[in-house]
Amino acid sequence: MQTRRLRVLGLVMILMLLLAACGGGGEEAEEGGDTGSEAAAGASEGDEGGGTVGVDAEGVQALKEQGTIRIGVKYDQPLFGVNTPGGVEGFDAEIAKLMVEGIFQDGDPESHIEFTEAVSANREPFLQNDEVDMVIATYTMNEERDQVVDFAGPYYTTGQQLMVPEGNPEGIQAPEDLNTGDLSTCSVEGSTSLQNFQELAPDAETITFDTYTKCAEAMNDGRVDATTTDGAILYGLVDEIGGFEVVGEEFSDEPYGIGIPDGATDVRLYLNERICQIQESGEWDQAFEDTVGVVSDTPEPPTIDPAFGDQVFPEGSECPQASETGGTSSEAASEMTSEPAAGTSEAAS
Amino acid sequence: MNPITFLIDNWDLYIDGFIRLFRAANLAFVFAMVVGVVIASFRVSPIRPLQRFAAFYVTVFRNTPLLIIFFLFFFGLPKLGFTFTPFVSTVIVMSLYTGAYLGETVRSGINSVDSGQAEAARAIGLNFREVLGTVVIPQALRTVVGPIGNLYIANAKNTVIGTTIGLFVETTAAQRLANSTGQPIAAFAGAAIFFVVWLLIAAQVFTSIEQRVAFKR
Numbered sequence: 001m002q003t004r005r006l007r008v009l010g011l012v013m014i015l016m017l018l019l020a021a022c023g024g025g026g027e028e029a030e031e032g033g034d035t036g037s038e039a040a041a042g043a044s045e046g047d048e049g050g051g052t053v054g055v056d057a058e059g060v061q062a063l064k065e066q067g068t069i070r071i072g073v074k075y076d077q078p079l080f081g082v083n084t085p086g087g088v089e090g091f092d093a094e095i096a097k098l099m100v101e102g103i104f105q106d107g108d109p110e111s112h113i114e115f116t117e118a119v120s121a122n123r124e125p126f127l128q129n130d131e132v133d134m135v136i137a138t139y140t141m142n143e144e145r146d147q148v149v150d151f152a153g154p155y156y157t158t159g160q161q162l163m164v165p166e167g168n169p170e171g172i173q174a175p176e177d178l179n180t181g182d183l184s185t186c187s188v189e190g191s192t193s194l195q196n197f198q199e200l201a202p203d204a205e206t207i208t209f210d211t212y213t214k215c216a217e218a219m220n221d222g223r224v225d226a227t228t229t230d231g232a233i234l235y236g237l238v239d240e241i242g243g244f245e246v247v248g249e250e251f252s253d254e255p256y257g258i259g260i261p262d263g264a265t266d267v268r269l270y271l272n273e274r275i276c277q278i279q280e281s282g283e284w285d286q287a288f289e290d291t292v293g294v295v296s297d298t299p300e301p302p303t304i305d306p307a308f309g310d311q312v313f314p315e316g317s318e319c320p321q322a323s324e325t326g327g328t329s330s331e332a333a334s335e336m337t338s339e340p341a342a343g344t345s346e347a348a349s
Numbered sequence: 350m351n352p353i354t355f356l357i358d359n360w361d362l363y364i365d366g367f368i369r370l371f372r373a374a375n376l377a378f379v380f381a382m383v384v385g386v387v388i389a390s391f392r393v394s395p396i397r398p399l400q401r402f403a404a405f406y407v408t409v410f411r412n413t414p415l416l417i418i419f420f421l422f423f424f425g426l427p428k429l430g431f432t433f434t435p436f437v438s439t440v441i442v443m444s445l446y447t448g449a450y451l452g453e454t455v456r457s458g459i460n461s462v463d464s465g466q467a468e469a470a471r472a473i474g475l476n477f478r479e480v481l482g483t484v485v486i487p488q489a490l491r492t493v494v495g496p497i498g499n500l501y502i503a504n505a506k507n508t509v510i511g512t513t514i515g516l517f518v519e520t521t522a523a524q525r526l527a528n529s530t531g532q533p534i535a536a537f538a539g540a541a542i543f544f545v546v547w548l549l550i551a552a553q554v555f556t557s558i559e560q561r562v563a564f565k566r
Contacts, residue, residue: 121527125534145531189512190524207435207515214424214513221427 055103057314059266063133064103068111071096072118072126072135072259076211078236079292080138088115092136092256094287095155099134099258102274120190124148127261134271135259138230140192150264152271153257155284157302159250160193161231163219163238166245170225173248175200178226186215186224193229196252216241230254235295255302269314272304276319352538359526359539366519367543373436373516374508377443378501384444385451389489390481392456403452410449415510418442423514439511447504454496458489491562498555502548519543 055061063069073092074081080090087093087110101109118126118137126132127149141151162185164172170183178185179201187194189208198206207224209215215227216237227234227244234246258275260267278284279301288298304312304319313319356363391403410418423438433441462485470484490497512521523540527533 121524121533121537124531142531144529148531189521190528192528194525195529208517208521209515210513217424218515221424221432223427223432 055270057266057270059264060103060270063267066133068114069100069103069134070114070116070132071100072116072123072132072137074119074137075117077138077233078240079232079295081136083115083117089291091156091287091291092138094291095258096134096136098278098283098287099136099271099274102270102277120188123259127259130261133260134267137259138233138256139259140254141257142192145259149259149262150268151257151259152268153275153304154255154302155258155275156232156256156288157299158230158232158254158256160196160228160252160254161234161246161250162248163227163234163244163246164225165219166243168245168247172226175204175228175251178204181205183225184223186218186227187229188212188215191229192254193252197228200251212237213241216244219244232292232296235292239295265311269311273313273319275304276313352535352542355526355530355532355535356539356542359522359536362522362526363519363539363543366517366522366540367547369436369516370505370508370518371547373439373511373518374443374505377440377447377508378504380440380444381447381451381500381504384448385455386486388448388452389455389459390486392452393459393481395477407449407452410446411453415442415446415507416513418446419510419514435511435515438514439508439516443504443508443511446507447500450500450503451497454493454500455486455489457496458491458493459485461492462488494555494559494562498552498559501551501555505548505551506544 073088073090073096075083075088077090077092081092082089093115096113096115097109100112101107104112116126116132118132118135120137123135123137123139124145127135135149136155139145139151141154145151162172162175162178164170170177172178172183175197177183180203182205184205184207185197185201186207186209187197189210194206194208197204207218209218212227212229212233215224218224219227220241220243227237231246231250234244238244238246258271260271275284278287284301285298388403388406391399392407394400419438419442422442423433423435426432466484466488467480470480475483509518509520512518519540520537523533523536526536526539530536
């Protein structure tokens with residue numbers, strides 16, 4: 001008798017879970033749709049008005065009226081986002097300050113930012129559930145993610161590399177060298193690096209942890225032969241722990257973008273314009289030199305080219321567009337730096 | 350996306366993780382039962398050093414966060430020359446950890462057995478080991494099937510912490526899918542379904558064992 005009652009209870013619980021799961025998905029889709037239509041309406045009004053673009057656009061003004069902008073950053077990513085007693089430090093945090101300064105223009109961006117810790121798995125839900133306004137957290141722009149959120153940028157492009165013990169005892173130069181069962185490679189679970197690596201070296205033995213420092217620790221113990229992730233992060237580990245070296249060429253493109261809610265077109269156009277401004281003004285170089293620059297030379301800033309949106313900059317923008325130059329992104333980047341756009345100061349105002 | 354279709358589309362990855370978790374958790378629980386009975390016997394034994402050792406063991410494992418035990422075991426022992434794979438490490442750590450809790454549970458079961466039982470057993474000439482092994486512990490275990498079932502469920506969920514030392518389980522599969530598909534909610538809901546089904550069945554099994562072995566007092 002009691003057993004039967006329990007069995008029924010069990011079934012009811014399973015059903016409730018399934019219903020809750022399905023319901024959750026549905027609500028999200030609706031929410032996403034709402035934001036999308038609002039933002040689209042805002043954009044079209046802006047176009048009619050003619051002058052309301054960039055920082056004056058409705059979506060950006062709405063952020064300004066909030067007074068503080070909620071930004072998701074990593075708290076444990078050396079060089080990009082590290083939570084210290086003095087606040088969040090790193091390149092992502094610097095980019096966040098520069099973006100927010102563009103909106104408020106009062107010289108005190110930190111008072112308008114509320115940082116929240118973002119880990120890789122909660123970045124999309126944060127944006128979908130309106131818990132943050134932006135995610136700047138070593139967030140690689142890709143097509144799957146673009147279906148649920150929108151991206152501005154990239155503000156930085158890195159590539160995946162391999163890190164091995166100093167002296168490179170196994171002579172590893174490329175992922176193919178690790179494509180045997182004899183050598184093991186370490187990465188962080190649920191990272192794009194792991195996904196890329198497994199595609200390039202499907203037979204490789206992989207071991208995954210939750211942080212890269214554990215990979216470094218396991219490498220020190222001789223348990224793994226190589227660690228793979230974005231070059232900038234590997235250089236951070238070499239700098240912090242030592243006893244390793246980064247080998248071989250970059251074997252992927254990781255454009256880091258600013259994640260924003262799906263359909264927030266005004267904000268996306270504004271942020272792209274703002275990234276372009278800080279690249280032209282040298283603030284980008286300064287932010288890089290102060291953070292990632294400690295372990296790596298300052299590269300050319302990336303060309304802003306979100307492959308997933310048709311319009312990159314607000315109308316009337318002076319920023320060079322990759323699609324207009326028609327070249328590859330590297331060509332476009334060199335063009336941009338060799339002849340700075342004439343109207344930089346206008347665009348900045 | 351609907352979590353059910355999501356689950357079906359990525360079934361292979363989930364089931365691979367689930368099988369590993371299932372094996373690790375069940376192996377660990379079997380060893381933990383052995384550890385628990387041994388520790389409980391030590392605690393009620395007349396030999397003082399064994400009592401002290403058992404009390405110390407339980408104190409250490411109950412008061413140290415599991416995450417730290419995992420970390421020290423996996424990253425600390427290699428410094429002393431002992432290296433285990435993530436799977437073996439997880440089974441050992443979980444056996445020791447759940448064993449401490451089971452030890453306390455079994456001890457409370459032993460305390461619930463009427464002292465007349467042990468006295469009668471001694472009166473017919475059984476030694477300490479026989480009194481405990483053939484008279485007291487079988488009765489003790491019967492009374493604590495319910496709490497042991499709770500520990501089985503806790504053990505199953507705690508085993509997931511093995512992911513921090515590189516064990517691949519279904520939540521790792523979920524993490525991987527969350528990244529590659531950009532749909533973390535569907536990915537983790539998929540992993541949760543495995544737990545719910547597994548642990549509901551486990552609860553049922555323990556309930557029926559409890560009913561079968563229970564005796565009226």
